[in-house]
Amino acid sequence: MSAEEILNDLKENVIKRAPGNAVITDVEFEGSEVVIYAKNPELFSNNFIKELAKDFRKRIAIRPDPSVLLEPDIAKERILRIVPDDAEVVNCIFDANTGEVIIESKKPGLVIGKEGSTLEDIKKEIQWAPKPVRAPPIPSDTIKAIRSTMYRERADVKDILRRIGRRIHRDVKLRDDCWIRTSFLGGSREVGRTCLYHQTPESRIMIDCGINVGMDDEKAFPHFDAPEFSIEEIDAVVVTHAHLDHCGFIPGLFRYGYDGPVYCTKPTRDLMTLLQKDYIDIAEKEGKPVPYTSRDVKNAIKHTIPLDYGVTTDIAPAVKLTLHNAGHILGSAIAHCHIGDGLYNVAYTGDIKFEASRLLEPAVCQFPRLETLIMESTYGGYDDVLPERDETEKELLKVISETIAKGGKVILPVFGIGRAQELMLVLEEGYNQGIFNAPVFLDGMIWEATAIHTAYPEYLSKNMRNRIFHEGDNPFLSEVFKKVKDTKDRRNVIGRDEPCIILATSGMLTGGPSVEYFKTLADDEKNAIVFVGYQSEGTLGRKIQKGWKEIPLMGKNGKTRAIKVKLSVHTLEGFSGHCDRKQLIKYLRKLKPIPDKILTIHGEASKCIDLASTAYKLFKKETKAPMNLDSIRLR
């Protein structure tokens, strides 16, 4: 049966089984869901939905027909009239495709009302389904822009969802003896340009599509020259998290003809949008070629289907995806694919942290089923035992207080996302405890990334969630943090006489404000630079870390000048968002079930090999550190 025939069959059934007075206006595939539109959606019981879902083995949603929805402007007016002023409604966000309205307010309890009475009043009045949430304390331009794109282009987005739905629901069955394999298109035995390509006889799933920002040639991108790769054949793209080495090329896929879905968590969608735009900006400023434009970024957003942790979705015929918390950065996920009907399960960890951080819960290590685990190996080498977190925090605060005592400035080059927010929490505590008394300047995208963090409290650790929910105690709002808004601000920071701390992107000094600060502050031995994240081979960060005393850098006039490195250089690895070797081994020990095969990627060659060898000793199962362009049969 074609998707069309399946849909017709479903339509007939829905009409036959619906309550007599229901007015059904449409039944459609939208992404992995079957959506029933009705003029009176309230007539459909949960039981009706459940039974239909069971019989057709598909996810079913009931939505109001657009014709019964009030105009957003009028609906907003009604909401504000119904909700008491004390609730302090900040924003109403209408999603025409789901018929939902998100009501952001300072006191969402008042939007809900006693036993949900206010919500019910709203729904009756406007027909939109109201979703009350707490208004994030820091507004995010990125989220605003994404919402506006999704609203403005809602018709297009609906078309995309329907097209994707038809592709997912084409009637294909995997034979019990079918093959499944994975090609490693990038990020194997290296860090950067991560890209996996799962293949079955019927489907192609790409997981991550990163770039190596430290490379200028085609080694920056995954192996699109792999003979098995064909952009037209991809059924679905999954993004584990927002760092560019995992998602940097996603908009490029759209530029080169992909028009299917991208699955990731909502925070990943927002953070990767932010990073991709930043990547374009920096590259343009530096006159480097960028493989896509902001138009492609927008296109990627429109094709993104956000998934919460733990929700299982069809992403291709006979392939189901579940994302699980990876503990690495906000929204980071382990991608678990269930292939065939109980046939095979393969999970890719993405980047994982297997210890509670200030921001996040540790990575999930238990799965319903698991035959192959593909895991990261960034710190998988025999010697890669990182210092304890507590010690590292103390050391950072020591470097800071000593530098400040000398009257110097501390540069902390950070990934805008993840490490920056972790460090902010450490600095805020240190400042409150009186360990140092100097402002912390946030430059680059850090402020904006922090705003996105506050918009998704449900993705943060329990501890943080509680703090953020009570605005008075939101550490990100501390007076110690100062936003660097523009280059004038930046010049002021550089020129000021007083000591200070500067958190600036990019984390490996591959561009952006951190390079600017380094250029002007490197020459003074009072200053300090502290690396708190992994520095890829080839990056400026790695060179400084290695102890280069003079570094040739391109000036604004296009001439190269040598930067003398006199400032003190520190590396604190204990802040890593990755598991160190101890944690990786602990992760393997706690892993349930034990898979038949373990493949190690995302690390220098020796580290991937060390980890594969350790995993073999642990389980006596097949383990391997594949190379880029290896394609490994899983079953």
Added chain:
Amino acid sequence: MSAEEILNDLKENVIKRAPGNAVITDVEFEGSEVVIYAKNPELFSNNFIKELAKDFRKRIAIRPDPSVLLEPDIAKERILRIVPDDAEVVNCIFDANTGEVIIESKKPGLVIGKEGSTLEDIKKEIQWAPKPVRAPPIPSDTIKAIRSTMYRERADVKDILRRIGRRIHRDVKLRDDCWIRTSFLGGSREVGRTCLYHQTPESRIMIDCGINVGMDDEKAFPHFDAPEFSIEEIDAVVVTHAHLDHCGFIPGLFRYGYDGPVYCTKPTRDLMTLLQKDYIDIAEKEGKPVPYTSRDVKNAIKHTIPLDYGVTTDIAPAVKLTLHNAGHILGSAIAHCHIGDGLYNVAYTGDIKFEASRLLEPAVCQFPRLETLIMESTYGGYDDVLPERDETEKELLKVISETIAKGGKVILPVFGIGRAQELMLVLEEGYNQGIFNAPVFLDGMIWEATAIHTAYPEYLSKNMRNRIFHEGDNPFLSEVFKKVKDTKDRRNVIGRDEPCIILATSGMLTGGPSVEYFKTLADDEKNAIVFVGYQSEGTLGRKIQKGWKEIPLMGKNGKTRAIKVKLSVHTLEGFSGHCDRKQLIKYLRKLKPIPDKILTIHGEASKCIDLASTAYKLFKKETKAPMNLDSIRLR
């Protein structure tokens, strides 16, 4: 530069450097050669050719312009007039595409004449280049048909060669850091449907394309569903030898759109044509589907570029092929690919025998360079030590003489090619020595295959070559051998009261006369069946070997009837054309140079794994028994 531009450049150069009075009519790529056509080819010295070849790094050939060649009929008349009658010229075979005429005679010495004087006379008279050879003692219909196809379709063949030439000579350079990998599309951890697929960023080389005759579903064919496989992209196909598990699908490639070259030795071309036609015949008779027709077989012949052992040829941009003797069957080869300019070397053994047999020299084990060896593992298991050849021969003769003494018949199911001829040599000796006195009937393609053996004495062992050159001592012409010409003959053999020996194809009783003999002779305990070759899982041969006492077989009326197995069943593994485990290890020990990587295929899973493990212990190099659909990065 495009191939066209390179060719124009070459043309200009040839014209500039040619002797003043030379009349050059054309310069063309034909396959891997650059062919210069001239009205007076005798003016071009060997030195001229050598220097041109050196400067352009291409193989150069000079040929007479077709207009100066005498009409074949007239030329033949002139040849017969010039050559003395004592030479007994049997056949003149004109190859219009090379301007050569093969003169088959009983005494080629007389065609050559004193110091080549007769040859020179012929050349002057007819312009064709005469190639005197000894007339084969048994005429082969296959060779005749192939020659006739090549002559009749010479214009088409020339077009094909030119098209292939342009593809080979497109100007592509492999970067020094380019990747090279091999996909295993069939015949890994199994026997049957062997198919390798070498890939570089610029080219795709398929080595072997076999079928598993024991399978009825898509497991009979290689994994054409592999995502990296695309029939349009194949640059070249190489066939290691003529058995169907290595070449059975070659005509199918042409049916499904391939139109590039097939490289193999001449005996392989002829033998595989014979086997493919036989395969079609048997399948048609049995009402089984065949994936191609005799038209496709003919098309494959036209696209075949024969190579002698040791000759290195460009087969794709930056890929050179050399075939080496594999010792397995007539014309069998090891395929050695040299990729890039000194970049990488990968050899695939095909099936090998590393001991001198009655027919052939042992396999080549030394190569100029070698980074990866892909080797067969048919008898690679820890227990796969086969009996000595001498012992096995004695045992065979014992079974025969005992069966004959009882008045029974002996069925020897054999591959028509290789084992059959080896056995004929053993039987001829046994008969001569008086060990048995009964006729040996040859049914199926054995007679024809033997004819092809006698046509290529240069591919046989030194010993055999000498015997065949002296017709009086040609063992294949012994009176003990009787050809079974048709079904009437066959009925007579089955019905005769006297004992006899029957050599019949197919070797695994997957069809053909061996099955017919088995059906009628199985029920009598006086008779015997002797398996002398590998029986694949799933074949009738394997079932009998396993000791099944009753076997359901489809009768002519379409009804299944049970065949009672009463005849005595023997298995003599010592005749194998494969290395046993001892020989495989000996081959590895003698191998030069020692490669960086050894991949074991073509054997049941456990045997491939055992051999890979042994190779690892031997060399401490990377070894692996890949699975079908694994794709392994070589560099």
